[in-house]
Amino acid sequence: MKTFKDIEIEGALVERLKKHGVTAPTPIQEKTIPKLLEGKDVIAKAQTGTGKTLAFLLPILQNIDAGRSEVQGLIITPTRELALQITSEAEKLHPDDVNVLAVYGGQDVAKQAHKLDGRAHLVVATPGRLLDHLRRETLSLGAVEHVVLDEADQMLEAGFLPDVAAILQQTPANRQTSAFSATISQQVNSLAKKYLTNPERVTVKSETVTLSEIKQLVYETTDRAKQDALLKIMGEHRPFLALIFCRTKRRAKKLNEALLSRGFEADELHGDLSQAKREKVMKRFRDAKIQYLVATDVAARGLDVEGITHVFNYDVPQDAESYIHRIGRTGRAGGKGLAITFIAPKDRQALQVIEKGIGEKLHRRTLDTLSPRKETERFGSEDQQRSSKRRKR
Known part of the structure; x- marks a missing residue:
């Protein structure tokens, strides 16, 4: 069985994982993390409960430069609940000098904007509220290096494609982009073809239930x-x-x-x-x-x-x-x-x-x-x- 060190996760992150009882990578993490660390775009098919959040979160946290007061990682999710869950996982693992911020509907925009002034390095956001900040110019994505589209199938089914497209247009063309989805629908494939560059495809089997x-x-x-x-x-x-x-x-x-x-x-x-x-x-x-x-x-x-x-x-x-x-x-x-x-x-x-x-x-x-x-x-x-x-x- 491989360890996180075997797939090039740094020692400090490995120790923080151990503190939370996570000692070995799941199949989706084992297959995906090395590709993301190499800088490749990835489209991954994985169900809930497979550990996919850490599959994209660990490479981002490892690559953030805390000395730069810019948003370097962006994770887009279809729901507020999922944004909060991912943010919670990130807050368990990030170094003290890395700032993580959740941006979602239902919160006061002015308060969120004030927090964004506090040097957010990683933003976890729902599409609509993120667009609000971009239009108000309270957030810049000009330095983003890593973009993750989580639950891509749900995002597209909910009609968020125009929002996602508008967001990606404000990120650098040479960004790394990955999409994680429970199902790889025709819509997801079309999205990948348009916004991902020669993506590596990763699939893990669905959870088996008797x-x-x-x-x-x-x-x-x-x-x-x-x-x-x-x-x-x-x-x-x-x-x-x-x-x-x-x-x-x-x-x-x-x-x-x-x-x-x-x-x-x-x-x-x-x-x-x-x-x-x-x-x-x-x-x-x-x-x-x-x-x-x-x-x-x-x-x-x-x-x-x-x-x-x-x-x-x-x-x-x-x-x-x-x-x-x-x-x-x-x-x-x-x-x-x-x-x-x-x-x-x-x-x-x-x-x-x-x-x-x-x-x-x-x-x-x-x-x-x-x-x-x-x-x-x-x-x-x-x-x-x-x-x-x-x-x-």
Whole structure:
């Protein structure tokens, strides 16, 4: 097995990686880092959870010259959550004299501009907010040497191609450009042909999940009735540890509040949380201090916790690969798992895409198939739930 030193990562970075428990490169890192360190453009196909963030982050951090008060590295991502996640990883590893800044929507532009005056060396940004700064001339990309387009397929599907093109026009022609994508679509290939120079192609196999060990069910409901449906099924199945996936951090927060109000031991995991808070939440989940973790896809990337018995797709995942990644959090190490997906009428086409991707038609159920027990028998009274909660504390 190769080490980070074997693929030319410098000793100081290797030591910082060790402090965070990262001792050996993943396949995508092993294949990609040497090419990036050689200055080559790269187009890499890699799923979430493969370690791709470090694959592009480590070469950039290693090559930044802290003595130059210019933006030298630029990472463009489709979502704020992903920008925050990458920034969090960079802040764990960068030298003290290297400044990393996240630029995304929802923040005060003036405050972001003030931070940019503080000698940012690496900028992690969403396209729209980055363009705002370029138009206001609060940020210059004239000295950028390394550009990364992360989740390129999602970026293009979201309609960001004109923004990305406008951003790249303001970077030097001799920059190094790499694109990381879960799927290499025709759009991604067209982007690579136009903006990458003789790119090296790297592919790592998708995460393999033994679907045979995971029972998969679909409950048909409506958006309005989805929360009640989840509560009923949770009461029926009584999971030991469960992951509940939501499409956005706002929906995750709202659902977590609903669970807490009903006396469930729950917490939320999304991009608005600080790294310290994320780690605290994860420790509580691993220690079974909480039974239900409500998460967004980005926040749950790479999440690996033993003993997860149930995965609930509160919101339907965007494609088959995302579905496999989600439900693969259960049924691990030879254990059995249960994955339950809720679909509203508008989700039927998305479900067909997932079924085609996994080569299997999922079993549909309706709420009337649950045991006809009274709700108080399913959940216990609110007083009983609160009493149980106090005992656990």
